[in-house]
Amino acid sequence: MRRWAHRTHLAGLLLSAVLLACRQAERSPSHQGVVVTDDAGRRVGLAAPAQRVVSLLPSFTELLFAIGAGDRLVGRTAWCDYPPEALRVPSVGDGMPPNVEAVAARHPDLAVLYRSGPNVTAAEQLERLGIKTVLLDLNRLEELGPAARRLGVLTGRVASADSLARAMDSLAAAPPQPLTPGPQSLVFIVWDNPPIVIGAGSYLDRLASLAGARNVFHDIAAPSAQVSIETIAARDPDFVAVLSDSVVPPRYAGRPEWRVVRAVRAGRFLFLPGQLFGRPGPRVAEAVRELRHRLDATP
Amino acid sequence: MKYVLLAAVAVVTLAGAVLLGAAEVPLRDMVASPIVWQLRLPRAVLAFLVGGALGVSGVGLQALVRNPLADPFLLGLSGGAGLGAVVAIAFDLPGPWALPLAAFVGAVGAMALVYRLGLMGGAELDPRILLLGGVAVGAFAGAITTAIVSLAQATELRNAFLWLWGGFSGASWTTVLVMVVYAPLPLAVLAAAARPLDLLALGEEPAQYLGADVRRLKRLVYLAASLLTAAAVAVAGVIGFVGLVVPHVCRLVWGRLHRTLFPTAFLAGGILLVAADTLARTVVAPRELPVGIVTALLGVPVFAFLLRRWTVS
Numbered sequence: 001m002r003r004w005a006h007r008t009h010l011a012g013l014l015l016s017a018v019l020l021a022c023r024q025a026e027r028s029p030s031h032q033g034v035v036v037t038d039d040a041g042r043r044v045g046l047a048a049p050a051q052r053v054v055s056l057l058p059s060f061t062e063l064l065f066a067i068g069a070g071d072r073l074v075g076r077t078a079w080c081d082y083p084p085e086a087l088r089v090p091s092v093g094d095g096m097p098p099n100v101e102a103v104a105a106r107h108p109d110l111a112v113l114y115r116s117g118p119n120v121t122a123a124e125q126l127e128r129l130g131i132k133t134v135l136l137d138l139n140r141l142e143e144l145g146p147a148a149r150r151l152g153v154l155t156g157r158v159a160s161a162d163s164l165a166r167a168m169d170s171l172a173a174a175p176p177q178p179l180t181p182g183p184q185s186l187v188f189i190v191w192d193n194p195p196i197v198i199g200a201g202s203y204l205d206r207l208a209s210l211a212g213a214r215n216v217f218h219d220i221a222a223p224s225a226q227v228s229i230e231t232i233a234a235r236d237p238d239f240v241a242v243l244s245d246s247v248v249p250p251r252y253a254g255r256p257e258w259r260v261v262r263a264v265r266a267g268r269f270l271f272l273p274g275q276l277f278g279r280p281g282p283r284v285a286e287a288v289r290e291l292r293h294r295l296d297a298t299p
Numbered sequence: 300m301k302y303v304l305l306a307a308v309a310v311v312t313l314a315g316a317v318l319l320g321a322a323e324v325p326l327r328d329m330v331a332s333p334i335v336w337q338l339r340l341p342r343a344v345l346a347f348l349v350g351g352a353l354g355v356s357g358v359g360l361q362a363l364v365r366n367p368l369a370d371p372f373l374l375g376l377s378g379g380a381g382l383g384a385v386v387a388i389a390f391d392l393p394g395p396w397a398l399p400l401a402a403f404v405g406a407v408g409a410m411a412l413v414y415r416l417g418l419m420g421g422a423e424l425d426p427r428i429l430l431l432g433g434v435a436v437g438a439f440a441g442a443i444t445t446a447i448v449s450l451a452q453a454t455e456l457r458n459a460f461l462w463l464w465g466g467f468s469g470a471s472w473t474t475v476l477v478m479v480v481y482a483p484l485p486l487a488v489l490a491a492a493a494r495p496l497d498l499l500a501l502g503e504e505p506a507q508y509l510g511a512d513v514r515r516l517k518r519l520v521y522l523a524a525s526l527l528t529a530a531a532v533a534v535a536g537v538i539g540f541v542g543l544v545v546p547h548v549c550r551l552v553w554g555r556l557h558r559t560l561f562p563t564a565f566l567a568g569g570i571l572l573v574a575a576d577t578l579a580r581t582v583v584a585p586r587e588l589p590v591g592i593v594t595a596l597l598g599v600p601v602f603a604f605l606l607r608r609w610t611v612s
Binding site for chain 2: 191192193194195196217219220225226227228229230231233234235251252254255256257259260
């Protein structure tokens with residue numbers, strides 16, 4: 001029941017131990033080149049750790065601040081709203097896809113992009129302008145640690161990145177919950193018509209399991225999938241989790257076809273703010289705690 | 300005889316739709332179960348009505364433009380409906396009916412524009428101009444839709460397209476009621492046009508000589524078929540293929556007389572869509588397939604088989 005608390009505590013211990021160990025290592029900054037391999041299989045080499053970085057995903061912005069490289073940030077997306085200091089960095093637009101000219105106008109020596117089709121093209125264009133780029137995956141909990149490590153290498157914050165990455169890795173390595181009917185079950189409803197729910201291949205599914213709750217669609221391997229209302233009613237979750245910054249029940253909650261689902265009828269909604277839950281980031285332990293708190297606080 | 304057969308198949312298909320589903324409902328609880336009453340039954344009835352409407356609408360439009368490729372959505376309707384749906388989400392219009400209503404308005408708007416193009420310079424709904432106008436208006440609406448999607452910052456916009464691809468997740472007795480109240484008028488208009496539409500198949504001039512008021516006929520059929528399709532879009536999104544294939548199947552099996560074509564296309568369209576939706580809900584459970592995929596997977600082999608038999612004989 002309280003396994004999550006144990007886990008996050010363990011992560012905290014690891015984190016402080018690693019921080020101590022690495023403080024010594026960082027004393028001798030090397031002035032030689034840095035090299036990483038990104039998730040597109042490209043070799044990304046810089047003559048020296050990046051001094052001017054543009055981040056094109058909120059999670060990367062959070063990670064950069066978390067490893068102490070926030071002061072290197074010279075550009076971010078319109079969505080990057082955490083930590084609050086990030087808002088002082090000039091925005092280069094919504095980043096979907098990146099506005100190459102706006103990024104170039106910040107004169108970065110490194111642009112960090114999420115690996116997706118349009119971003120691969122944008123990265124090629126930036127490289128042609130002489131701006132180094134790194135393409136990273138960030139869909140699952142397991143990808144947070146490796147992303148943090150490589151950002152650490154590229155910004156010369158190896159030690160603190162490594163300690164953060166270890167904390168992330170230990171959370172990711174936590175054994176998956178067995179699929180027995182647990183005390184609490186939930187469904188993440190992303191959209192109502194057609195109903196789209198979160199499956200096992202997603203970050204939110206892991207969050208739920210770390211918080212001690214069972215995603216009723218854990219048997220769907222994909223990150224998200226279309227299901228019927230009837231299937232949701234048949235799985236009979238205790239809670240409906242929605243990514244929402246408000247606490248107003250979604251519009252469909254009053255519709256007769258949705259009221260067949262017990263948790264909708266009873267109004268057992270968990271409202272998860274997008275800033276914390278909508279993306280994998282260094283505050284994953286906080287997200288787990290928050291979700292646990294909401295599960296306990298909702299009647 | 301053919302009506303008895305079609306009605307029997309329809310009853311069996313509807314029964315199957317009510318009996319099958321993800322939730323296990325014992326037979327003796329069927330009558331009292333909210334899963335059956337609030338989910339399966341309205342969904343099956345709505346699928347039947349929408350399938351019937353699309354089938355009839357397809358018969359009418361194919362006769363009107365005298366082109367076997369005509370589909371109820373070809374004449375710009377899907378583009379207009381898409382624009383309406385995206386506008387509703389991008390501007391966060393309130394209320395549960397905002398999205399379907401906006402899609403309906405978009406579809407009717409596109410239809411009006413194509414209709415106006417069809418009447419330009421005294422063209423009197425020339426089939427070629429209708430088809431070209433439909434494609435052009437559809438492309439124009441699509442461009443505006445894409446502009447809104449790329450400029451607005453609502454991540455929900457992606458989901459507007461999911462809705463638009465069609466399906467019966469939103470089925471309820473209210474949506475059934477909307478169709479039941481709305482559909483009879485355009486259906487009656489089309490049924491009344493059965494005989495003159497037979498004449499129109501001979502060509503516009505011969506039809507005119509044989510006593511059909513071709514001008515009025517074309518306008519009425521165009522408006523009735525399009526309004527029927529727009530209502531189908533509003534309650535179920537764009538479900539392709541039913542309106543294209545069902546009229547052909549009925550024509551191949553039961554002949555070209557519209558007096559027979561309209562009722563058989565209604566029943567066959569309903570059967571196809573109920574069967575497709577039942578499969579969409581059950582074959583990949585717990586997931587669900589978009590129903591348009593299943594209509595194509597079911598319809599194309601039947602269509603190919605009939606086409607082959609027809610060309611051989």
